[in-house]
Structure formats: C-alpha cells, structure tokens
Amino acid sequence: MTQTTLHTDIVIIGAGIAGLWLHHRLNDMGIHALLIENGQIGQGQTLSSQGIIHGGSKYALNGVLSKAAQVISTMPARWKNALNGEGDIDLRNVKKLADHQLLWSKDKLSSKMVSFFASKALSSRMQRVDKQEAPALFQDAGFKGTLYQLDEPVLDIPSLLTKITEKWHSRMLSVPNNSQYHWQRSGQQLESVQIGDITIHAQQFVLTAGEGNEALLQSLSIKQPSMQRRPLQMVLCKSQNPNQPLPTIYAHSLGSGSKPIATISSHKTQQGDTVWYIGGNIAEEGVAKSQDNLITEAKQLLKNILPWFELPALDWATHAVNRAEPKQSSLTRPDNAFIDSQQNLHICWPTKLALAPDLADQVLRAINVGFIEKQTYDNPEFPHPELAKPLWDRVF
Template sequence: MTSTAIDTDIVIIGAGIAGLWLHHRLNQLGYHALLLEAHQIGHAQTLAAQGIIHGGSKYALNGVLSNAAQAISAMPARWQACFHGSGEINLSQAKILADHQLLWSTQRLSSKLVSFFASKALQSRMQAIPKSARNGIFADPGFKGALYALDEPVVDVPSLLGCFQQNYGHRILHTGAATLKFIREGQGIHRLAIGDTLQIKAQHFIVTAGEGTGELLSHHHIQRPEMQLRPLQMLLCKSADPSSPLPAIYAHSLGSGSKPIATITSHSDQHGNMVWYLGGNIAEQGVGKSPDKLIREAQALLKQIMPWVSLPDLDWATVNINRAEPKQKGFSRPDSAFVESHDNLHIAWPTKLALAPDLSDQLISTLQNASTNQHSYPEVTVLPQATVATPLWDRAFS
C-alpha cells in the first residue's frame, strides 16, 4: 500500500488546551506546526474543566502560599490580557462567564478562621465583599456568612476552543482511529506514521494528549515519564422546569478544612437552561460511589451550604473524569506544568487548564534552544480538520 509523505516543522499530538495554546504560539512565531487529534477538539479533560483560570487561591486556604499557589499565581493576569485582545493570543471572542470567582464561608467560626488566614496569605488576590456590594444569591438577607472575590475569571470553555480555530484551524487535523507510530532514525524520531497511508516528517514531536499520553508511551515502550490518573466524579444539575432556572453562581464553598467543600460554576446548555457544575471535595470523595448515592450526598450538601436558597426541583447527572498528570510520590497533585524531553520527542502535561501558557513557554524555549528551523510547507489536505466536541452539559443529560 502506498503511503503519502508530508513535511512540517513540528507535530503536536492532542488538541486539548495544552496542544491548542502551543500550536497557536508556534504558528504565530513562524513555525509550520500541525496539531493532530484522534477525537474532537477538547473532548476530554479540557471540556470537563470548569473554566476557572486559577491563580492559586484554593491552594492557600490553610494560610500558606504553597508551591502550587506560587507557580500558578501569574496566570490570571496573563489570561486576562488575552481576553482583552492584548496578550500573546487574541482570545477576545471567548465568552467570559464571570470576571471573578467567589468564595463564601458559612457562619461557623472554623470556616471564618480559614477564610481569615487565606485572606492574609493571598492579600490582593482575595478581597472581602461588603454587604452593600453583594449581588445574586449572596445579596439575599438570609446569607449570613463571609464573602470574598478572587482574582480568577471563569471562561466558557467551548467558546475558548473556538478562538483557536479562527487563525490556524486548517492545521488542526483529525486522525480518527488510525494507529500512531513513531519511526526512529538515529537518536531521535524521524517520522510519525498515521495508519498505513500517511507519514509526517518533522524536526520535533510533542505529546500533549492528556490521558491518551499513557497509551502512546506504553505502545512505544517509553518508560519515562510515567503518568498518573487522579479521578473525579463531577456532578451536574439543572432545573426540571426551564421556566424556573437556577441562578448563575461561580464560587467555592469553604468549610473548616483547607479544600473547598464544593466548587460550583454555571453553564447554559443548548436549550438555554442553566446547569450547575459541581467539583471540589465532593467530586474527589465521590470516586467509586454509585451516581445515586453521590447525588443524594450533593442534594444534602447544597441544603447545608446554601440554607437560605430555595432551589427548584433538579435533574441530576454525574460524570467520571480522570486528571492525567506526571506521576508524583503518593499520587499527589503536581505543583506546575511538566515537560520531559527525549531527544526530539517531548512529553507534556499542563496539570491545570490555567497553566497552558506556562507549558507553552517551556516548550518554546526547548525548541529554540534546539535551533529548530522554520519552513514554509504546503497545507495538508489528506486529513480533515478537527471539530470542537460537544460541551459536557449538553452530553450529560442525554
């Protein structure tokens, strides 16, 4: 069978936020970079994200600025510049759901103490909101807790993904179920074979495939880096009666511990109904539970943390998600974006959506230090362009 051969400067495998950000930057810098996706753009971890551009606030709720909090602290400002059209990538067409993430605590003293210590550690990144400035459900006189604004915007992820298609979508290509095989020559990778009919020659190959990275490494007997999966069982709920929708909320609920009890973001489904998407501690502790049991626990939790809110009858769903990351001791959360290189093969995980720009910086520096050349090549027509996956809140209730 005849195999078509094409050339590019750089091949990136995996069109989640990490691959998309890097792909855009590289093409912007003058490289000919192709981004390959077996499914749809953002179909797994990226579209399962809540869209919060974290700045480390939730990693400092014990009053200590951890390594994770410091590593991610510059990200909100960097993303904000992009949303305003003045950053490294023009993301001005992305829909911003909230300019600030909120954090609220209950009346309990333990919860207020955690809020106090967190505010001291974070200072300018976490501001108390006085009663006169509160709105939405937190303006209700029944709310008696403390409320803070975090310098962390929330973006609508589907619209964010659409931004990356605007300029370089013709170089984001769908490979389908074809097997990917690295072909070595000398010390590094010479070509990538896509099934039996296509081979792509490049100077560098970068894997940003999230959970799919593990399978790719195993298939090619690459033992380092190892991947770990930290699972979640997230919850979604929406009003059973669309005429009485849930209010919009983008907030962490804080208890007595150093992690949010729950993180709630709000997303409009394809019918215009508001969907609450619940993560945080309840999603971590929900792993392995039956959906019915977890839903009952979530219903009780909402009554506990929002006693002043009268909720409509709700439809519920759960979804299991794996956070794919470089393996850590004790399966702990990595503190920062990760890159490991083997000659011209680079394995990368951003570890958080917000860290995609930092991961891109690391990889661009690596490529420039390797004296990667820039070329002009014909555009690829032997593979179709990849499309954006359906949002999670439109899939979960079907």
C-alpha cells in the same frame, strides 16, 4: 492503500487546551506546526473543566502560600492579557462567564478563621465583598457567612475552543480514534511518525494528549516519565422548570478544612437552561460512589451550604473524568506544568487549564525555537478535527 506524506516543523499530538495553545503560538511565530487529534477538539479534560483560571487561591486556604499557589499565581494576568488581545495569543471575543470567582464561608468560627488566614496570605487577590455589593443569592437575609472575591476569571470553554482553533484549523489533522502510531528514528532523534496511511516528517515532536500520552509512550517504548490518573466524579444539576432557573454562581463553599467543600460554576445549555457544575471535595470523594448515592449526597450538600435558598425541582447527572498527570509519589497533585524532553521528543502534561501558557513557554525553551529551520510546506489536503460538544449538552 495509498500512502500520504506530510512535512512540518513540529508535530503536536493532542488537541486539548495545552496542544491548542502551543500550536497557536508556534504558527503565529512563523513555525509550521501540525496538530494531530484522534477524536474531537477539547473532548477530554478541557471540556470537563469548569473554566476557572486559577490563581492559587484555593491552594492557600490554610494561610500558607504553597509552591502550587506561587507557580500558578501569574496565570490570571496572562489569560486576561490574551482576552484583551494583548497577550501571547489573541483571545478577544472569548466569552467570560465571570470576571471573578467568589468564596463564601459558613457561619462557623472555624470557617471564618480559615477565610481570615486565606485573606492574609492572598491579600492582593482575595478581597471581602460587602453584602450590598454581593450577587442577589448572597444578599438574602438568610446568608450569615462571609463572602470574598477572588481575582480569578471563569471562561466559557466552548467559546475558548472556537476562538483558539479557528485561525490555524487548516494545520490540524484528524486521524481515526483507533489509530496505531509507528515511529521512525534516525539515531536517537525521531524522524517521522506513521499513523494509518499518513506519514509525517518533522524536526520536533510534542505529546500533549492528556490520558492519551500513556498509549503514545507505550508506542515509543518509553517507561519514564510515567502517568498517573487522579479521578473525579463531578455532579451536574439543572431546574426541571425553565421558568424557575437556577441562579448564576461561580463560587467555592468553604467549610472548616483547607479545601473547598464544593466549587459551583454555571453554564448554559443550547436550550438556554442554567446548569450547575459541582466540583471540589465532593467530586474527589465521590469517585467510588454510585451515581445515585453521589446525587443524594449532593442534594444534602446544597441544602447545607445554601440553607437560605429554596432549590427548585432539579434534574441530576454525574460526570467521571480523570486528571492525567506525571506520576507523583502517593498520587499527589503536581505543583506546576510538566515537560520532559528526550532529544527531539517532548512529553507534556499541563496539569491545570490555567497553566497552558506556562507549559507553552517551557516547550518553546526546550525546542529552542530560534534554531528551528523554518520551511514552507506544500502539503496535500487532509481531514480536520471537529469541536467536541459541550458537556452540558451531552449529559442531559
């Protein structure tokens, strides 16, 4: 077997949004960063997301501005700057599905009270929408609830992946899916990693592989931090008749509790069909349910939250995904992006799509970029990973 040796300043393992954002920033700064992927770009949690750039609204629906809501509150502005070509990285030409999310309450006092408290806690980011200015779906006379606009854009993730990948794709290395990672140390510092017939030397190593971090930590014999999985079973549906497409909607349906009953986002297949991708409480509570039972529940849910709208005949599917995060007590949700630095190894989980810029900030501080000895590397050609297919074109 012929051995190939590569040299770089920083190795990043995992080409989800966290690794991609960090990789782009580092290379733009003149630091040679090599991103390693053992599958396809964005194939895990990134392409399983709804594309929502959360600003904390759904974490404050009980009227309390929680720590999670405060941590994530600046992220929509960070992303908007990037989308305008004025941020950390240039995301101009990324397709925005919506400038704002919506939130609607059912016609019950309890729902209206929750909406009221949420609007007070988030008055600068959550505003009432008059019926005449609402999307057509909510202008219907049958809609008796209240509609709010949230200052949280929704992005087309395939478009985002295309844009964030193209500039530095030549510095992304594709390795086989079943690759074993063998690490070499010099004292307490990592010196290189061998993956199959490729050995990579670097000054710093960053793990951004989501669920894949678990196996990477095992290969390093590291027990802490450990990882948790919080599973979801999302629901998808699309009209059986292309002439009766589902309306476009990006919204949370709010019931009497402090969590959305459902979060619906709309996405186009390659054939141009509109797919509703449904998360929220139904996805969290549907983990242990069979596909048939969850779909039956979802049909009833849509009738309950959109009673005035007559749904066309639909095709249905479900999608299981694990949210990979640093382990918390009682499997609770972490409040922010996470990094644990051990010498020149940095173990990361972004915890949310929206927090990718914040995680990159933390990594840049941890590696102390001003002290990176920038070098010019003349590496041999190597294989590059491809973009994963969008979820909507895989499940139907």
